[in-house]
Amino acid sequence: MNWLSDEAIARLRLVGAEPDLTGTRYRLIDRIGSGGMGSVYLAEDATLGRRVAVKILDVPDSSGELAARLRREAHILASLEHPGIVPVHDAGTLADGRVFYAMKFVEGERLDRFSGRDGTLPGRLRIFQRICDTVAFAHTRGVLHRDLKPENIMTGPFGEVLVMDWGVAKILRANWNAAPVEMAQDEPREASAGLAVVSSHPALKTAHGAVLGTPGYMAPEQARGDVEHLDERADIYSLGAILQFLSAASARGTQTAPRALTAIARKAMDPDPAARYASASELGQDIARYLDGLPVLAYPENVLQKIARWAARYRLAIVLVLTYLVVRALLIFWFRP
Amino acid sequence: MNKITYGLILGGILGIFDGLTSWFTPAVRPQLMGIVLGSTFKGLLAGVLIGIFARKVHSLGLGVLFGLAVGLLFAFFIAYMQRNYYVQIMVPGGLVGLIVGYATQKYGDSTTTSPSRT
Numbered sequence: 126m127n128w129l130s131d132e133a134i135a136r137l138r139l140v141g142a143e144p145d146l147t148g149t150r151y152r153l154i155d156r157i158g159s160g161g162m163g164s165v166y167l168a169e170d171a172t173l174g175r176r177v178a179v180k181i182l183d184v185p186d187s188s189g190e191l192a193a194r195l196r197r198e199a200h201i202l203a204s205l206e207h208p209g210i211v212p213v214h215d216a217g218t219l220a221d222g223r224v225f226y227a228m229k230f231v232e233g234e235r236l237d238r239f240s241g242r243d244g245t246l247p248g249r250l251r252i253f254q255r256i257c258d259t260v261a262f263a264h265t266r267g268v269l270h271r272d273l274k275p276e277n278i279m280t281g282p283f284g285e286v287l288v289m290d291w292g293v294a295k296i297l298r299a300n301w302n303a304a305p306v307e308m309a310q311d312e313p314r315e316a317s318a319g320l321a322v323v324s325s326h327p328a329l330k331t332a333h334g335a336v337l338g339t340p341g342y343m344a345p346e347q348a349r350g351d352v353e354h355l356d357e358r359a360d361i362y363s364l365g366a367i368l369q370f371l372s373a374a375s376a377r378g379t380q381t382a383p384r385a386l387t388a389i390a391r392k393a394m395d396p397d398p399a400a401r402y403a404s405a406s407e408l409g410q411d412i413a414r415y416l417d418g419l420p421v422l423a424y425p426e427n428v429l430q431k432i433a434r435w436a437a438r439y440r441l442a443i444v445l446v447l448t449y450l451v452v453r454a455l456l457i458f459w460f461r462p
Numbered sequence: 463m464n465k466i467t468y469g470l471i472l473g474g475i476l477g478i479f480d481g482l483t484s485w486f487t488p489a490v491r492p493q494l495m496g497i498v499l500g501s502t503f504k505g506l507l508a509g510v511l512i513g514i515f516a517r518k519v520h521s522l523g524l525g526v527l528f529g530l531a532v533g534l535l536f537a538f539f540i541a542y543m544q545r546n547y548y549v550q551i552m553v554p555g556g557l558v559g560l561i562v563g564y565a566t567q568k569y570g571d572s573t574t575t576s577p578s579r580t
Contacts (some may be wrong), residue, residue: 442564443556
């Protein structure tokens, strides 16, 4: 009698867990990742002949909390049309009851892996500015991400920067209303009624005291489970932690992170939400000022530091003028009668 | 400030300074005022030309080269008119052009305002 090897058993388990996409326009290609709620698969859209990423719930739970959360994530993504947010193409329920949504397949690298590689500090800061822009946009639409971290940022080969995984996002405004996503025909009726239904699902209201997020990137008030009082400044804390991560990644070796950047990250991560930047745009603007060699809000400079920054900003111009003066002086002395 | 204005101001200031340094050459000291005026005019003209170039061509290398060429050319004309002091005039003149070329590429607004069409 031949026994199956461990490898074969593991493979069979994997195949058994693979979702059945029969009845949809998608053909499964590969599993590309997994999260708390479900897994993300690479699939081919048979109708349009393109590759898409399909996020599918791990368990067939079409009316439970997880399904409602996944649907809500799809609705939030669909409502946030922005170059920094992955667009949703479709949403529905599989034959086995698992909820899914299809989105653009992003080929790129996660920020945590990208940062470990090459890349100058200004290059990384420009990526950070794009993240701030995206988060600022979401905030203006009344959406709080609540799980910003390098693992949830994708950088594409053509300079794309995408904020991913809005699964634990919080809707800040009571009157938040987005256009409902068209559900597939096999979608149960009650689930296709749009966000109004989805967002009112009792399971979607995160209980006070519940902690959602990632340690190290979570604001103190978020870590305490103070869900009711969370606002945009919780995301600003996470942005500060991402900035700290990016600064540290580029300062490996003998270099230390510039003081102004450390001060910006510290202000964004202040334990007191009121002392943080008022908005993600304001944080992004301070980074822009740093990149332009201008003084930043978070770091009051003394005279020497101002001179050093000014000299660094106009370094080449100063070298040219000094060269001119030296050449002038040399010529005067050389041709002195 | 747009690149042409930037080139004009920088060229003018450096031109004045360039002219004033002729004070260190006693032989030309009596003509100091004329030299300063001529040098300033040269700087202004070179600055405008380099500024126009910077607005049309966005390349630091080409801008610096163009500035150097214009500075050298103008300085050559002046030295040629004096039939003397080629090195003393052309080397700083070229450097002034180079500085203005660099500065107009690096700084200054390259956008132009044009009347809107209805």
